[in-house]
Each structure stands twice: as structure tokens, then as C-alpha cells.
Amino acid sequence: xxxxxxQLQIIEVAERLFADKGFAGTSVxxxxxxxxxxxxxxxxxxxxxxxxxxxxxxxxxxxxRSRMEMLLGNEDLIPIQKINILxxxxxxxxxxxQCFHNIMMREQLSSERTPAISEHIRALKLxxxxxxxxxxxxxxxxGAFRKNIDLSLMSTTLYGTINYAIATQDFYKRINGLxxxxxxxFQSHLxxxxxxxxKSLFKSTVTNEHHNQD
Amino acid sequence: xxxxxxQLQIIEVAERLFADKGFAGTSVxxxxxxxxxxxxxxxxxxxxxxxxxxxxxxxxxxxxRSRMEMLLGNEDLIPIQKINILxxxxxxxxxxxQCFHNIMMREQLSSERTPAISEHIRALKLxxxxxxxxxxxxxxxxGAFRKNIDLSLMSTTLYGTINYAIATQDFYKRINGLxxxxxxxFQSHLxxxxxxxxKSLFKSTVTNEHHNQD
DNA sequence: ACAAAAATCAAACGTTTGTTTGATTTTACT
DNA sequence: AGTAAAATCAAACAAACGTTTGATTTTTGT
Numbered sequence: 001x002x003x004x005x006x007q008l009q010i011i012e013v014a015e016r017l018f019a020d021k022g023f024a025g026t027s028v029x030x031x032x033x034x035x036x037x038x039x040x041x042x043x044x045x046x047x048x049x050x051x052x053x054x055x056x057x058x059x060x061x062x063x064x065r066s067r068m069e070m071l072l073g074n075e076d077l078i079p080i081q082k083i084n085i086l087x088x089x090x091x092x093x094x095x096x097x098q099c100f101h102n103i104m105m106r107e108q109l110s111s112e113r114t115p116a117i118s119e120h121i122r123a124l125k126l127x128x129x130x131x132x133x134x135x136x137x138x139x140x141x142x143g144a145f146r147k148n149i150d151l152s153l154m155s156t157t158l159y160g161t162i163n164y165a166i167a168t169q170d171f172y173k174r175i176n177g178l179x180x181x182x183x184x185x186f187q188s189h190l191x192x193x194x195x196x197x198x199k200s201l202f203k204s205t206v207t208n209e210h211h212n213q214d
Numbered sequence: 215x216x217x218x219x220x221q222l223q224i225i226e227v228a229e230r231l232f233a234d235k236g237f238a239g240t241s242v243x244x245x246x247x248x249x250x251x252x253x254x255x256x257x258x259x260x261x262x263x264x265x266x267x268x269x270x271x272x273x274x275x276x277x278x279r280s281r282m283e284m285l286l287g288n289e290d291l292i293p294i295q296k297i298n299i300l301x302x303x304x305x306x307x308x309x310x311x312q313c314f315h316n317i318m319m320r321e322q323l324s325s326e327r328t329p330a331i332s333e334h335i336r337a338l339k340l341x342x343x344x345x346x347x348x349x350x351x352x353x354x355x356x357g358a359f360r361k362n363i364d365l366s367l368m369s370t371t372l373y374g375t376i377n378y379a380i381a382t383q384d385f386y387k388r389i390n391g392l393x394x395x396x397x398x399x400f401q402s403h404l405x406x407x408x409x410x411x412x413k414s415l416f417k418s419t420v421t422n423e424h425h426n427q428d
Numbered sequence: 429a430c431a432a433a434a435a436t437c438a439a440a441c442g443t444t445t446g447t448t449t450g451a452t453t454t455t456a457c458t
Numbered sequence: 459a460g461t462a463a464a465a466t467c468a469a470a471c472a473a474a475c476g477t478t479t480g481a482t483t484t485t486t487g488t
Contacts, residue, residue, distance in 0.1 A: 006465085021324060024239035028446060038467055043447055050446095102323050108381045109316050110235060125385055152389055153411040156382065157375045164374025165367070167322045171339055175366055197367040204418040220435085242476060252437055257477055259435095 001058065007045050010035045011056050019099035022106060023053055023113075050114065053103075057120050060100045072134075079139030080207055086135060087158065087198045090128075094162045095191055105163055129155045136206060145206045154206070158198065165194055215272065221259050224249045225270050233313035236320060237267055237327075264328065267317075271334050274314045286348075293353030294421055300349060301372065301412045304342075308376045309405055319377055343369045350420060359420045368420070372412065379408055 003011065013035040017026040028049050032039040046052040077085070094101050104121060112118050132155045139145030165172065169190060173179055178186055217225065227249040231240040242263050246253040260266040291299070308315050318335060326332050346369045353359035379386065383404060387393055392400055 019323075021327070022236050022238055022320070024236055025324075027444075029444085038465095039446085040448075040468090041466070044465080048446075105381070106236070106320065106323060109233075109320060110239075111384070113235070122385060122388075125382065126389070129389060148414075150407060150411045152386060153375070153379070153407060156379045156386075157371060157411070157415065160374035160376075160378025161367070161371045162374075164377060165370045167319070168339065168370065170325070171336060172366060172370075174336075175340070175343060193364060193367060197364045197371070200362075201371065201415065201419050205415050241474075243474085252435095253476085254438090254478075255436070263476065 001055070003055075003059070006037060006041070010037060010042060010045065011052070011059060014052055015056055015060075015099045015103065018053065018056075018106075019102040023049075023103075054114065054116050056100070056103075057117050060097065061120050061124065072131075079135065079142060079144045080203060082135050083132075083139070083202050083206065084199050086132060087202065088195055090158055091162055091191055091194050091198070094159075094166060095187065095194075098166055101163065101166070105167070128159070132158070139206065144208060146208055149206055154202075157201070161198060161201075162194060165190065215269070217269075217273070220251060220255070224251060224256060224259065225266070225273065228266055229270055229274075229313045229317065232267065232270075232320075233316035237263075237317075268328065268330050270314070270317075271331050274311065275334050275338065286345075293349065293356060293358045294417060296349050297346075297353070297416050297420065298413050300346060301416065302409055304372060305376055305405055305408050305412070308373075308380060309401065309408075312380055315377065315380070319381070342373070346372070353420065358422060360422055363420055368416075371415070375412060375415075376408060379404065 010031065014026070014031045017030055017034065020026075021030075028042050029039055031052075032042060042049065042052060046055055072082075074082075107113060107117055107121060129152060133151045136145055136149060136151060136154065140147060140149075169186075172190065173181070173186060178189070181189065224245060228240070228245045231244055231248065234240075235244075242256050243253055245266075246256060256263065256266060260269055286296075321327060321331055321335060343366060347365045350359055350363060350365060350368065354361060354363075383400075386404065387395070387400060392403070395403065
């Protein structure tokens with residue numbers, strides 16, 4: 001589905017408001033006002049508020065594919081390098097679409113509020129977890145990774161840590177005394193810290209190497 | 215504040231519904247119906263729907279203290295044992311109060327929806343992160359733990375992993391083929407897996423010991 | 429047993445909700 | 459230029475919302 005400028009404007013405003021106040025907490029009049037359109041345009045273009053959030057999901061899910069396939073094809077990389085690419089691409093994806101992933105998180109907290117959306121999320125999570133399992137099993141086959149790794153909980157730790165870091169970033173800012181830092185600078189600071197932290201975490205946990213400082 | 219049976223009934227039903235459908239997505243009539251009370255009783259007892267969720271937070275926050283202080287006082291335990299106790303008590307606390315922590319997670323996703331609640335959450339998170347920092351610094355002082363540990367992101371990983379595991383437990387069930395398992399059994403299964411996973415994760419990451427299988 | 433207090437109820441209150449209507453304006457096409 | 463389609467609008471719609479009211483029942487304390 002392709003959208004014109006007005007429709008995109010509505011979707012993007014809705015994304016921001018849904019992320020901030022939740023789906024039920026956001027009225028179509030809120031959206032219409034911030035998007036500078038008449039209330040009736042939402043039903044006119046999307047059919048209903050419910051179909052609007054489904055359109056948002058269909059749109060955002062359609063993006064982001066294919067960039068990670070590069071990493072699978074490249075045979076020059078050693079297992080831990082592939083894991084590191086996976087970590088960084090997950091951080092980039094979640095940090096770069098905070099509003100949408102906030103909404104996704106909310107949807108996961110409700111059980112099956114909208115079947116179409118739940119199905120989108122399930123498919124995405126399945127791709128993510130299978131990709132990580134593939135990389136870990138490759139590393140295990142090469143003898144580089146430990147055998148006793150809980151595959152599905154490793155991806156829980158990856159996405160759980162990133163999501164939770166994003167959800168609590170104000171708290172992180174406060175306890176690390178970064179309240180004065182400019183927003184864009186803070187975002188890249190957090191990305192860098194998350195990257196270091198998760199890479200070190202995964203390296204210690206999945207590899208057979210003895211730990212060495214860097 | 216102490217509540218009578220009817221008030222507790224309202225709070226507990228509200229907790230379940232807020233967790234499942236969100237605060238804005240739950241109507242006072244939903245709550246009244248499931249709690250078998252008249253709609254007006256909610257305003258009568260709590261003043262408003264908003265004050266009801268604040269009462270819920272005040273009640274749940276008041277519990278759960280003090281059990282973990284035991285772990286701090288005990289000088290017989292080595293650092294990694296204290297960390298393990300912290301992990302298990304976090305798992306027990308979050309898994310044992312899934313509805314409430316679901317609501318807490320939702321509140322963290324909205325920026326400052328209710329200042330009183332945000333303040334409760336901030337205080338709780340501060341206690342948690344400071345406790346973990348204290349334990350890690352003890353271990354570092356004893357030479358048992360590495361020096362280059364990102365203190366605030368370690369607790370992000372702990373709580374992020376548990377919260378995300380709880381939020382996606384239906385998915386976990388499905389990809390691990392546990393759909394037939396009885397609910398109580400699955401809950402203790404997940405607790406055990408989470409405990410093993412997080413202990414192994416923390417051991418690999420924070421200690422100076424070389425890894426050994428168990 | 430009685431009076432005061434607390435609890436409960438159906439009904440109504442005024443808003444806000446998502447959606448539809450019908451008229452009007454703007455755009456697109458020949 | 460003229461007409462059909464698309465877009466926009468204020469207004470209205472019924473339903474659901476949180477809350478209040480005022481009468482009635484139940485509980486409590488003496």
C-alpha cells in the first residue's frame with residue numbers, strides 16, 4: 001500500500017501519539033489536530049482508528065528487511081563478528097524507531113488485542129530469534145561458541161535489554177548525570193554504551209575464549 | 215492505608231484489567247462489573263479512576279521491601295552468591311506480580327503520565343540499581359569481579375530480560391513447543407530457565423573466573 | 429431498639445469517544 | 459471550460475466515558 005503526503009502525516013502523528021499515550025489513550029481528534037487535518041479524514045482514508053494502527057504496522061513492518069541478509073551471506077566474518085553485527089543492527093533498528101517499538105512493546109503487553117498486529121509481531125520475532133539461533137549454531141559448529149547456551153533466552157536478553165534501556169532512558173540520563181547533554185548527543189552516547197555492553201555480554205557468554213580486557 | 219475486602223477486590227480486579235488492556239483501555243464499568251460492585255463505589259472509595267491506580271501503586275510498592283535486606287547483612291556469602299540471590303529475588307518478584315509489573319512497564323513507556331506514579335517507579339528503580347551497584351563494587355573490592363563493568367546497564371539487562379521474557383511468554387511457549395504444558399508448571403519452568411540463564415550470563419560477565427561448564 | 433454512619437444502588441449528568449453525513453471546495457482530466 | 463472524482467469541512471450521531479446524585483439498605487455503636 002502506498003500513501004500520499006496527508007496520509008503519511010496522519011500515520012506519523014498517530015505513531016508519535018500512540019507511543020506517548022497508548023492506543024486507547026489517544027483520540028482521533030488528538031491525531032487530527034496535531035496532523036492539521038479534519039477528524040473525518042481518518043475514517044475517510046483508513047476506515048477507522050483500528051485500521052489506522054494496522055496501516056502503521058503494515059508500513060513499518062514492510063521496511064527494514066534485507067539489510068541484515070548481507071551479514072548472513074558474508075562468509076569472511078567469524079561467528080562473533082556476525083553476532084556483533086546482529087547486536088548493532090538491533091540497536092540501530094530499535095533506537096531509530098523508538099516510537100514504533102514503544103507501540104510494539106505495548107501491544108505485546110496486551111494479550112491479542114488485535115490479531116492482525118499480533119501476527120505481525122510474532123512473524124518479526126520469529127525471524128529475529130531464528131537468525132540469532134542460526135548464528136549461534138554456526139559458531140558452535142566451528143567450535144568457537146559454547147554448547148550450553150539457552151538460544152531463545154539469548155535473544156530475550158538482547159531485545160529485552162535494548163527495549164528496557166529505551167523505556168528507561170530518562171532514568172539512565174538522571175543516574176549518570178547526563179541531564180545537561182544535548183538530545184542527539186545523548187542518543188548516540190546511549191547507542192555506543194549499549195553496543196559495548198551487549199557485545200561484551202555476548203562475548204563473555206557465548207564464546208569459549210577466556211576473557212581479555214580491551 | 216488499609217483497605218477492606220471490597221476495596222481490595224476492586225484494586226485486584228483493576229490491576230488485572232489495567233495489565234491486560236491498559237489504564238485508558240479499561241473503563242470503571244469494566245472494573246465494577248468484574249468486581250461485582252456498583253460503578254459508583256469506585257469514586258466512593260477511591261475518589262476517581264486515577265486515584266484508584268495510585269492506590270494500587272501505593273499498596274504494591276509498600277509490600278516486597280525488607281526481604282532482600284537479609285542478603286546484604288549476611289557476610290558469609292561470596293560476591294557471586296549475593297548476585298545470584300539478587301537475580302532469583304528479582305525473578306520471583308517480577309514473575310509473582312506479573313500484572314503489576316506489566317502496569318509498571320506500561321507507565322514507563324508513557325512519559326510522566328502521572329507524576330505520583332512516576333516518582334514511585336523512580337524510587338524503586340533507584341533502590342534496585344543501587345543495590346546491584348553495591349554488590350558489584352563489593353565483588354570488585356574483593357578482586358572477584360572485573361573492573362570494566364557497566365553498572366547501570368547490568369541492571370538494565372537483568373530487569374529488561376525478565377520483563378521481556380514475561381511480556382513474550384506466549385511466544386516463548388510456542389517456539390519451545392510447550393503449548394501443552396500446564397500453566398503452573400510452565401511458570402516454574404520459565405523461572406528455572408531464566409534463573410539459569412541470568413546466573414550464567416552474570417557469572418561470565420562480571421567475574422574474573424575462567425568459564426567452566428556445569 | 430434505635431439513631432448515626434457506612435454502604436449500595438439505579439439513574440442521571442455532562443463530556444468525550446469514534447464514526448457518518450451532506451454540503452462545499454479543490455483537484456484532475458478531456 | 460466543464461465535468462467527474464477526490465478532498466475537506468462543520469455538524470450531527472449514538473455510544474461510552476468518569477462522576478455525581480439522592481434515595482434506600484445495611485452495618486455499627488450504644
